[in-house]
Amino acid sequence: MTPGALHPVLGHHIVNSLGWRTLRSLQRDAIAPLLAGDDAVLLAPTAGGKTEAALFPLLTAMDQQRWTGLSVLYVCPLKALLNNLETRVERYAAWLGRRVAVWHGDVGASARQRILRDPPDILLTTPESIEAMLVSTKVDHRRFLGTVRAAVVDEVHAFAGDDRGWHLLAVLERLTGLTGRPLQRVGLSATVGNPAELLTWLQGAGRGTRRATVVAPEASPAAAPDLELDYVGSIDNAATVLAALHAGEKRLVFCDSRVLVEKLGTALRERGVMTFLSHASLSAEERRRAEAAFADARDCVIVSTSTLELGIDVGDLDRVVQINAPLTVASFLQRLGRSGRRSGTSRNCLFLAVDKKALLWAAGLLRLWGSGYVEPVVAPPQPRHIVAQQLLALCLQEGAVGRNVWTEAWNGLAPFDRSADPIIAHLVGDGFVEPDGELVTIGPRAEERFGRRHFMGMTAVFTAPPQFTVLEGRREVGLVDPMLLTDKVEGPRLLLLGGRSWKITWIDWKRRRCYVEAAERGGRARWQALRFGGAGFSLSRAVRDILLGEDPPVRLTGRAEAVLAECRAEALATVHPGGTVISAAGADLRWWTWAGHRANATLASTLSDLVDGVQPFDDTSVRLRTDLTPALWRSQSADAAERICLPAVDERALTGLKFSEALPPALARLTVATRLADLDGAARVLREDVRFVRI
Known part of the structure; x- marks a missing residue:
């Protein structure tokens, strides 16, 4: 054709x-x-x-x-x-x-x-x-x-x-x-x-x-992107570097939190740089105005979260800058792809790390990218809460649904099939839907929980943390975390939003609004984040490779090389090429798995008798009991690979699972536990040799 x-x-x-x-x-x-x-x-x-x-x-x-x-x-x-x-x-x-x-x-x-x-x-x-x-x-x-x-x-x-x-x-x-x-x-x-x-x-x-x-046609070999990794030590230093570098060019800077966007945007404006901001808690009007102005300008910077990672057109870019690093190669490739579109230009990205950990993880990400790895896209397992939402939505759509034929609406697609019968039984039992002979209709519990604004809460499948709308007169500026409105402060209460300082003049608690007027400087930014997990197995292992002496295939500044050498020296007791390490530093006993958040959550649950219950794990390690001995470790972990279990779930974790209350409690906990787990990563770690060292 x-x-x-x-x-x-x-x-x-x-x-x-x-x-x-x-x-x-x-x-x-x-x-x-x-x-x-x-x-x-x-x-x-x-x-x-x-x-x-x-x-x-x-x-x-x-x-x-x-x-x-x-x-x-x-x-x-x-x-x-x-x-x-x-x-x-x-x-x-x-x-x-x-x-x-x-x-x-x-x-x-x-x-x-x-x-x-x-x-x-x-x-x-x-x-x-x-x-x-x-x-x-x-x-x-x-x-x-x-x-x-x-x-x-x-x-x-x-x-x-x-x-x-x-x-x-x-x-x-x-x-x-x-x-x-x-x-x-x-x-x-x-x-x-x-x-x-x-x-x-x-x-x-x-x-x-x-x-x-x-x-997916074979792409002609592209010129190698221009990539550099630098260590700057703070957001203020990052702003100083950005103000000095590439003057006259259009620069897109990615940060992986709204707070960093606000802090960096403010610091750049204080240095006289034409700066625009984009993140999800700014009003739509504010974002559109910033993106349009940035598209038309030349010597300027736009600072953004992942909102500009996808294909929104902000004009021809000269430079992409990444503060710290994203958690996936796929995300990095999206951001890198925003540069080099204009004829005669090449793809480029400058990484600016604001602390040692950020430098190490940026190096690991670039190491993983250099190996040709891109994360597979995997749908979250067992979306039972979405099944519950869909059953309720179908009742709203049709008015009444046959109890024995409701699965026909999804043409047999799992998990929206007969495997969901326990969920509909729970919905009936808890009053989310009401039986009427062979039919079910929307029930009083669903009306009470989701019926506000004509059931508009039913259309979104994520729970958003509560936020207050910030208004300057009638103009909406954006949204802020209510904690900023209740923390004890001395003097006027100041916010940082849209890269500007605002003084709160009045709070309408009932309507969740706060009214502001411009302030000269100062203020804080804060937002609550709901998410499952942190770094994955492959990225965590790439960081381990960096600590073992591998280098990312990009240019490193002298500062980055020096700080990376410090990181390696400080981590000598946490990595070994032959397997994992258990290190004892005073009362702190840690198993350095370098396996990622989900695998470590799974390991902590599987070996719960050996794990310290206070802050038991993170992306890189599992905290162990202080009385653990090599002999006890060997006896308790010998068969662990054959009895891996799902992570334990704190009830607070259910708040991030919208419609969880429409599930039987055990199924809601099982859904979250499944999503917190990395069974394959945990099994791989358990098959590796373990060395004990004392620092």
Whole structure:
């Protein structure tokens, strides 16, 4: 199949409107399978033309097969990415007389009503918005969604790796029931370690029955990226380096916490650097304004969390800078891919480590990247809480659901099948749903727990920590952790938000709002984070390799080399090439596994009789009883590899599992324990030799 198989009007505009002399290899290779109706995953680096590779064939099919009504759902993980895509997708669709609309949480009621009255051909949306449509009494589901033929899932790897992916699959299966036909599913992704498995996951109930194609053309050898690792020792020093380096260029700086973004952004502004900020707790208006200003400016810096890791267009970048390091190679590749897009430029990233630990882990990440490793995308196991959410959502969608036929809504897709019978029994027993003969309807407990704002809390599958809206007059600045509003302080209460200082003038506790006015300087930033686990096994072992003398395949500054040498000297008693180490330093006895958070959680549970109950483990070690002897260790751990067990679960861990209260308590704890575990990593560590050393 040649590019000529595309609609001739598209071919005309590709050459004459876009000025492209030819399609990219991904775009050429995607035409045949997508026109044939295959499910597919299209792989290419950031800015690799994936959107066009999916849409050009689907627009062609739309015309050739005379699709009418809403035909294509284009699903993204971020509202900002949808906004960013809208103009581009509108342009392509208009060439064939087709229309596009955007529907997400920031789209107003009047715009939604216009979309419902006159459906577009392509809808840019999120899984949560699709769920909201399905459970809304104001949407005629079959009229509006019954004509959908295909779903394009952008950044599909970002969905598949967490519970939003399970939610997306479940919603797509319910849409299949509305349309009466399988939906063609097209995933767009950057480099992943297991593309075939990712596609199998995306197919949902259709796996094994529908044709599936991974489109990942061989990329021409790219020039080696320009990578450097430096040690700066503090955020203030990082700001000084950034203010001095690459003046006149556009720099995108990634931090892995909102607090670091705020601190660095403030420090850069104090040094006279034009600085913009982007993170999830800034208002949408604030983020859009910063991203638009950054896209148009030249000599400037934008400091961001992972919100700009995905494909949001912020213009041509000159430099990417990473403060400390992300926890995965895949995340690093996404960030690296933001640079080198302009002709004549190359990919680049400068790592600035603000402390010794950060330097060590950045070196480990770069070592792992240099080996060619990219993490496989794996769906979180046993999403029982999503099953409970989907059962409740189906009751809202249909009004009443047959107790013996409810699994048909998901076409037999596990775990939304008969294996969930204990969950529906619990929902009935606890009043989340009410039996009515052979039917069940939404019950009083669900009304009480999730019924606020027309059950809008049902559409999102993550629990967000409570936050207060910060307002300057009527303008929303962003969100802050309530702890900042209750901590004891001397003098005025000051916040740091959007890279600026604010003085709180009044707090509306009932409506969760705090009103502020600009302050000259000072203030704190703080947010509570809910997450499962830390570094993984492969990254932790790469850090161990660094301590054993391996170097990352990048340039190291003199400062970085000197501090890395210090790290190695300080860690002599924690690593050994022949296995793991148990070290005794006074009363502190630690087993240095270098196995990652989940594996160590599993080891601590498996060997609980030998483990100190106070702060028992972290990413690198397991803390042991102070009276442990080599003989006791050998006798207690000899058969541990054959009796590995799941980590123990603190009740507080359940707060991060939304809808956990809709599960039987034992199943809720089992779900969290399974997600905290790394059984393979733990087994590998237990098979290794152990050496005892005294410091």
